Amino acid sequence: MKIHVVPCLKDNYAYVVVCEKTGKSAIVDASEATPVIAAARALDVAPRDIWCTHHHIDHVGGNEEVVAALGITDVVGHVSDKGRIPGQTKFQDTGDTLALGDLKIRMIHIPGHTLGAIAYVVTDGAETAVFTGDTMFAAGCGRLFEGTPAQMHASLSALAAVGLRALVYCGHEYTESNLRFAAHVEPKNAAVLAAQKRAAALRAEGRPTVPTRIEDELATNPFLRTRSAELRATLGIPADADDATALGAVRKAKDTF
Ligand code: FE
Ligand code: ZN
16 A cells, blocks of 8 residues: 655645555545646546545545546545535445455544544555544644534544554644644653654655654544643643543643643
């Protein structure tokens, strides 16, 4: 499996996923038509699918133009996003699967940022990648525009359960600012400091900070670290508050950080 990062708009990422054995390919989030079409042509691939992580315009705004330019046949999204994703032809939910050549894809419904957010877990048998959209970012999570803290907590937990070594490909390059917040809530977390150094070095070279791995997120991402005593002390979250309540408090603090 080969995954190509396609920077779009100001800080969005679209992706081209390629099954190297068969040459079959798919687009994840046609955020913006021009760079996505250019990437497919430069790679000399003929994707037939667009996999949409959620209905926001900065993730689906290129759908119609990309469908027309590349001859896309399937625009995939969550069943509840029907009517909200331009050109949607496939309506999926947790447990549904797709194939792309030798690659196997399963979907997980991950409400929180939006109610119809869906993740694509792709595996070639050796490596697993998960496309998380705006639900799990490197060292962060999306704002709760439509869902509740409890939904976001359940969704992040479902993503974490994909596997420690799974590669996380998210929807935006927000990593450095997310890590600044992570360092604020857990100043003694050495993994956050190491992630900040890694991200700064990559960004200095103009390279994306994606992918990270689930194990990195468990070590650095405040929204997966709602049990951290240091995080709770910084934000004044009671030790006996449940994870969803704590996540809500972390989200509120990040919204105004
Ligand atoms: Fe979004
Ligand atoms: Zn977005």
